[in-house]
Amino acid sequence: MLVRLSAMPKHESALAALEEIFFLSTLRRDFASAEERAAFFRTWTGWYVERAPDDVWFALGDDGTVIGYLTGCKDSAGAVDLARTIPKYDVFADRFAAFPAHLHVNVRPGFRDHGIGRALVDRFAEDCRADGLPGLHLVTGVFARNVPFYQRAGFTAATQRGPLLFLGRRLG
Template identity: 60%
Template sequence: MILRLTDMPDRPAALDALAAIFFASALRQRFADDAERAAFLDTWTGWYVREAPGDVLLWVDPDGRIAGYLTGCRDSAGAAALFDTILGYGVFADRFARFPAHLHVNVRPDRRDAGIGARLIEAFARHCGTGLHIVTGAGARNAGFYRRNGFTEEETRGPLHFMGRDA
């Protein structure tokens, strides 16, 4: 079942689950201390949780455990604060008119390959009703997943790779 963060009865527990999935999925695993670890999480999820919690979708298994999440923004051009927070956010700003919404998806390792990520993307696409995009690393292994989910417009600029999907 997909729920918005704003609909979660226990938001702190939902955010703890989101953080656990985030760190289980992150390439970076070592931090100098808890403050650095918290800052890393905040860089990649903080704006979405604070500014667009209705665009944060959670996959909740029948047992009540959160198995995956999508953080998104329906208006990338209008989210100027992200330009200062996420390194490289504005590199593809010229593509935002056609693909205004962006997203990030992560699923618990033990629940991957169950279609959860694809269902989260489809729910977000219906919610937005516009073109979507993601930015990942050039040569990143997640590109195949996004291609299978309709992200067929691609462009690489330096170390970053843009993938867009029409509405």
């Protein structure tokens, strides 16, 4: 089942699960302090939870456990404060008109390769399409392990700039 953050009955436990999955999924493992770890998490998720809770989706297992999440933003160009938070956010700003929405998705280990990430992406894409948006995108590393997943999910418009790869999915 897919549920928006704003509709989750246990808001705090859902956010705790999001944080757990985030750290299980990130490549960064070492932090100098608990404060640095918390700041890293806030950099990559805080804005979405605070400013776009209707664009944060959870995948729930049969028992109601959070097994994946998607954080999204439907107006990348208009999220000026997000550009100040996320490093290199504006590297692909010239692509935002055609692909205005963006997303991040993570699934709990043990539940990957079961279509959960794809279901989250497709749900957010449908939401964006219903809002009349022409496309959505994400930015990843050129050699990141998630590139084939996103290509299979319809992200075919690619632009590389240095080590970064912009992948866009048309919604029209």
